[in-house]
Amino acid sequence: MANAPKRLRVVNWEHPENNDFQLVSQFSVTGSLYICRPDLVGFVNGLPWVVIELKKPGVPARAAFDENLTHYKKQIPALFWSNALLITSNGTDSRVGSLTADWDRWVEWKRIEREDEPRRLSLEVILRGTCDPARLLDRVENFTLFSEYKAGLAKIIGQNHQFLGVNNAVRKMLEARQLGHGRGGVFWQTQGSGKSFSMASSPRRCCVSWPATGPSWSSPTVWNWTSRSPRPSRPPAR
Template identity: 70%
Template sequence: MTAHPYTESSLVEAAAIQLLDSMDWQTVSAAHETFGLLGTLRREHKGEVLLTSRLRDALRRLNPDVPESAIQAALDELTRDRSAMDPVAANLETYQLLKDGIPLSVPDPLHGGQKTVRLRAVDWHHPEQNDFLLVSQLTIVGQTYTCRPDLVGFVNGMPWVVIELKNINVPARAAYDDNFTHYKREIPHLFWYNAFLVASNGTDSRVGSMTADWDRFFEWKRIESEQEPPRVSLEVMLRGTCDKARLFDLVENFTLFANRNTGLEKVIAQNHQYLGVNNALVSMQTAREQKHGRAGVFWQTQGSGKSYSMVFFAQKVLRKLTGNWSFVIVTDRVELDQQIAKTFKDVGAVGETEAETCHATSGAHLRQLLAGNHRYIFTLIHKFQTAETINGRSDIIVITDEAHRTQYDTLALNMRTALPNAMFLAFTGTPLIAGEERTKEVFGDYVSIYDFKQSVDDGATVPLFLSSETGHPKLFLG
């Protein structure tokens, strides 16, 4: 029987390389790699996962005013051995160095003595100014075995993206079961710098973080807009996640590390969260410019990661928009208030103490907390019992959850009066129904819609089924 021509090496991998090449990634094969300063990748040996010479070049280019000794110190910090650490903890440490800069002490020629500076290993503001290299068939010597990932995407010499490809007749899950799991055990240092993993057989394509099990690998069906017809393909996956600007946005603004009972987990935004949050950001900026405060209604169904979307939104505002921002997180139930505060605490957006002390118990307490310039304040809608001004700042963003239940009536109007120059963004897990149209009057129109069917289709929400076998209809989870 003639072998199927659609093979991993000849078609899926070649198509991925060609696509990334068209997206202005430099591409090179390491199948016959030579080593040393004049070698293919300038690696010294097969155990290296960093392209040190490219990283050094990036440090020099991005930090032209510091001495060579500082460049070397930054390089030493990024490349130091983290094998004694849990790989996800090592990943968090390097992520923070990349995101916030590498702190170093350098001579201060103006005032004398030393000063602390943060050296950049990445230019977050201008993604195109960074070095993007896609390497195919990179050999990495592990603890016991030699591994060869299909594709590794390097940014400034650091392995951000690992892509594993399978024949169309092999489930994409095999890339996780047979390859990623093996790599994490044999070459854990590859994952100290990893942004995310992509598994594909050319048709089924999924992306996940280094700590995600297969059930938390998800499809990427739309590239730029929620209005695009959904398509599951390797092309949509790579254009949606590895386009230079989108890759940098995902890594900088849509990556979290959550402390769970099972340990530290890395969380990356799903497709609907990424598109929805960016929609909300645009709407919020429009509301600010037009001074009406209605940032919009963010409808993403229950179980689709709505609380994480709130964190992604707030963190990107703080990171990318100028302002002394404060966020007032408003719910209508104590348990929901505690749950959202815990989410913000678990991902490090608020500290342990702040998560406990920044719950406004009254309008007077809210006034006190806002005067104290806290980043995040949690409160209940029922605290807005009177129509009185609490704070007139224009850099307050009110994020409400389940806004349609109680927050479109008098309490919401009181809230608008209390914070007259704030912007209001409503999150809800269910659509507005007849009689709830006033929510739009208070918060604005939909900025994102991710309904129950979409969530079930994507595997983000477990489906519900109706059973009447016993004569008494019952709902159960699928």
């Protein structure tokens, strides 16, 4: 049909190189009372996805959260309408968190690709691990969830071990599928480490298109079970 509506894709998820990534220093945003200038704002196709606030060495990274980011969220909320993640750092202590996370939910990012990586400068690791174009798109598409709590809606973003664990597990499953032996391996997580989030992200990561040179699963079957037995029901009251 000549007049059929066309769908506009704001982000090219399959080919990160076809998107426009820009990092702006001291980006001025006019609020209701003040003009605020975050240290760094990362844009993807013109949308402000990443806000980074830095402190000098010796000043706790939390100061950037308490003194700057909390203030920005109140004074210039429009900057965060499309926000994907927030980062604070003093060079050696770097943390990443979601828009709704309290400071105790902000986490370090210690590794980029594998568990046995040598230790490197905190700021370098967190930037390469979260803001590399392909990894940033992967985080937004496959490792971002929303959950309803008594206090309201919370935005949850994958932590370092979840991002690496899920991606490595899915990669092994794809290799097993190609080779035909079906041995995908084990992704081990302990109690309280976010297993539910990992289980939610894994099927999603299987379904999305893998890089153009690799295989993809269009409709995988996922089985999910736990080792816990259901609690016995209480006997009826007499």
